[in-house]
Amino acid sequence: xxxxxxxxxxxxxxxxxxxxxxxxxxxxxxxxxxxxxxxxxxxxxxxxxxxxxxxxxxxxxxxxxxxxxxxxxxxxxxxxxxxxxxxxxxxxxxxxxxxxxxxxxxxxxxxxxxxxxxxxxxxxxxxxxxxxxxxxxxxx
Numbered sequence: 001x002x003x004x005x006x007x008x009x010x011x012x013x014x015x016x017x018x019x020x021x022x023x024x025x026x027x028x029x030x031x032x033x034x035x036x037x038x039x040x041x042x043x044x045x046x047x048x049x050x051x052x053x054x055x056x057x058x059x060x061x062x063x064x065x066x067x068x069x070x071x072x073x074x075x076x077x078x079x080x081x082x083x084x085x086x087x088x089x090x091x092x093x094x095x096x097x098x099x100x101x102x103x104x105x106x107x108x109x110x111x112x113x114x115x116x117x118x119x120x121x122x123x124x125x126x127x128x129x130x131x132x133x134x135x136x137x138x139x140x
Contacts, residue, residue, distance in 0.1 A: 007041040007075060008032055012048045012060050020059050029067045040064060044077030044102040052079075054092055061096055073099035075132065080104070083122065090127050100130040 010032070013024035032038055042064055043049030043057055052060070061076055068074065076093065078101045080086035086103065103123055105116070124131050 005039045005073065006037060007039045008035075009041045009044060010064070012043065012052065012056075014048075018056075020056060020063060022063060025060075025063055026067065029064065033068065033071060039073040039075065039099070040068065041075045041102065042077065043079070044075070049077040050079050050104075054089070057089070058092060061093060061098070065097060070097070075100045075102055077102040078104070083119065086123055087126055090123075094128060098129055100132055101127055103131045103133055 010028060013021040013028065015021045032040065043052065043060060049057060057076075057079065061074075064074055074097075076098050078086050078089045078093075080089060081104070090101065103120065120131070120133050
């Protein structure tokens with residue numbers, strides 16, 4: 001099992017017209033790098049990743065990786081409420097040097113524990129890097 005260091009949930013800074021604000025991103029990353037021991041969690045639990053286009057998610061992932069140049073580990077949220085959407089997002093980032101993936105719950109509807117376990121196992125088998133589950137407690 002891999003150890004996961006302390007991570008900061010990095011916001012995705014946007015300009016008023018919805019583009020990635022690279023100047024603000026530079027400042028945020030410099031502050032986090034100055035902390036010396038904190039890894040990055042992007043497009044995950046801060047919520048904006050789910051509303052971002054595949055293109056914007058790609059830009060954010062590339063921009064963060066370029067700026068940190070391997071100094072820290074980077075985990076990224078993967079978006080989707082059904083497996084096909086999650087697989088599409090994973091395919092779009094396979095060529096990036098990411099440490100792991102933050103995987104959302106399959107959805108917030110009635111599901112038993114076997115369904116949830118199979119969902120995460122299937123996603124883990126599909127991904128080329130470790131995954132971190134972000135699950136709700138299953139009913140039943």
